[in-house]
Amino acid sequence: MTFPFDISATDGRARTGVLKTPRGDIRTPAFMPVGTAATVKALTVDQVKQTGADILLGNTYHLMLRPGPERMERLGGLHKFMGWDKPILTDSGGFQVMSLAGISKVKEEAVTFSSHIDGSKHVLSPERSIEIQADRIGADISMQLDECVAWPAEEPRARSGMELSARWAKRSKDAFGTRDTQALFGIQQGSTFENLRRESSDRLQEIGFDGYAIGGLAVGEGHQAMCEVLDYAPQMLPADRPRYLMGVGKPVDLVEAVWRGVDMFDCVLPTRAGRHGQAWTWDGPINLKNARFAEDQDPLAPEVPCPASTDYSRAYLHHLIRADEILGKILLSWHNIAFFQALTAAMRTAIAEGRFEAFRRDFHARHVSNG
Numbered sequence: 001m002t003f004p005f006d007i008s009a010t011d012g013r014a015r016t017g018v019l020k021t022p023r024g025d026i027r028t029p030a031f032m033p034v035g036t037a038a039t040v041k042a043l044t045v046d047q048v049k050q051t052g053a054d055i056l057l058g059n060t061y062h063l064m065l066r067p068g069p070e071r072m073e074r075l076g077g078l079h080k081f082m083g084w085d086k087p088i089l090t091d092s093g094g095f096q097v098m099s100l101a102g103i104s105k106v107k108e109e110a111v112t113f114s115s116h117i118d119g120s121k122h123v124l125s126p127e128r129s130i131e132i133q134a135d136r137i138g139a140d141i142s143m144q145l146d147e148c149v150a151w152p153a154e155e156p157r158a159r160s161g162m163e164l165s166a167r168w169a170k171r172s173k174d175a176f177g178t179r180d181t182q183a184l185f186g187i188q189q190g191s192t193f194e195n196l197r198r199e200s201s202d203r204l205q206e207i208g209f210d211g212y213a214i215g216g217l218a219v220g221e222g223h224q225a226m227c228e229v230l231d232y233a234p235q236m237l238p239a240d241r242p243r244y245l246m247g248v249g250k251p252v253d254l255v256e257a258v259w260r261g262v263d264m265f266d267c268v269l270p271t272r273a274g275r276h277g278q279a280w281t282w283d284g285p286i287n288l289k290n291a292r293f294a295e296d297q298d299p300l301a302p303e304v305p306c307p308a309s310t311d312y313s314r315a316y317l318h319h320l321i322r323a324d325e326i327l328g329k330i331l332l333s334w335h336n337i338a339f340f341q342a343l344t345a346a347m348r349t350a351i352a353e354g355r356f357e358a359f360r361r362d363f364h365a366r367h368v369s370n371g
């Protein structure tokens with residue numbers, strides 16, 4: 001179903017709005033915490049809710065290996081399983097098969113691979129991926145199966161991956177059919193080639209999707225090269241539908257992508273880097289392992305409305321991380337997710353008030369120069 005996407009304000013290419021789904025509204029620009037194995041690592045769903053997150057990402061690859069699609073359905077689907085009653089977007093599994101699975105083979109018909117957990121054999125076709133996401137997991141937003149070509153890619157290789165993804169887009173849409181409570185997003189590919197990204201966008205629009213993701217980025221090309229693709233790629237996609245940049249990113253990546261017209265993001269960094277002591281603040285990233293925090297009585301970020309950001313001293317967090325205490329991983333993950341939510345909330349307000357350019361300039365001055 002094409003969920004209503006009400007853009008309430010624009011400022012240059014930046015947009016702010018609401019994607020309305022049966023399970024709740026998603027305020028954009030939106031950051032989706034990643035709930036890989038039916039959990040946002042180290043956090044309860046209540047803690048995630050408290051950060052202001054409107055939607056979570058689930059990973060099809062992990063969930064199809066464990067607990068398995070049919071078991072997930074017998075248990076009532078992912079929302080019931082993990083106790084999260086707001087929207088969930090699932091990825092198609094394609095990307096993680098390439099990066100996590102054992103021997104994988106990509107054929108026209110499907111991707112075959114062996115589980116990184118127990119070596120068992122699995123098949124992921126566009127049709128099977130849709131069945132797992134929409135019918136077994138019960139995702140509110142499903143993603144087409146695609147092929148994310150490694151970077152750097154020569155044009156012929158980038159073309160073949162883009163064309164396979166476009167054929168799989170059609171098969172995904174046909175398998176998804178028409179549903180009145182769930183949506184399907186297509187994925188633009190084409191690596192760093194403008195002509196390929198244009199062809200991909202045109203083929204996706206001919207098929208017609210409820211939203212459009214920008215794939216093939218944040219795969220090692222670096223911030224500068226990613227921004228150069230984002231200088232043109234988002235605008236090739238329909239302006240009235242959500243644009244989702246997959247796997248991105250650091251706070252500065254979000255600001256630069258919103259500036260270029262992106263609406264939705266997902267990234268494991270807030271929780272993954274948090275578990276290793278990294279915290280993002282308005283004054284840039286810091287690592288609590290650093291000795292300079294050993295007697296720092298200040299909280300992480302008094303202006304971020306999360307207990308982990310306001311109620312604990314940096315000295316205490318330094319101690320917890322140095323001691324490899326579980327609570328350290330919990331508090332830094334919680335703070336980082338809350339910071340990413342505070343960042344997207346601040347961008348929504350800046351766009352609504354027509355001052356995103358000033359926001360972007362101040363953000364670079366305060367956050368990036370220190371970072």
Ligand SMILES: C=CCOC(=O)Nc1nc2cc3[nH]c(NC)nc3cc2c(=O)[nH]1
Pocket residue numbers: 090091092093094095143144145146147148149187213214215216217218219246247248266
């Ligand atoms: C995740 C939602 C939907 O994803 C898919 O179903 N396929 C897909 N996932 C990606 C994930 C990425 N993460 C990064 N960097 C951390 N770059 C990525 C690129 C892709 C991509 O091109 N396709």
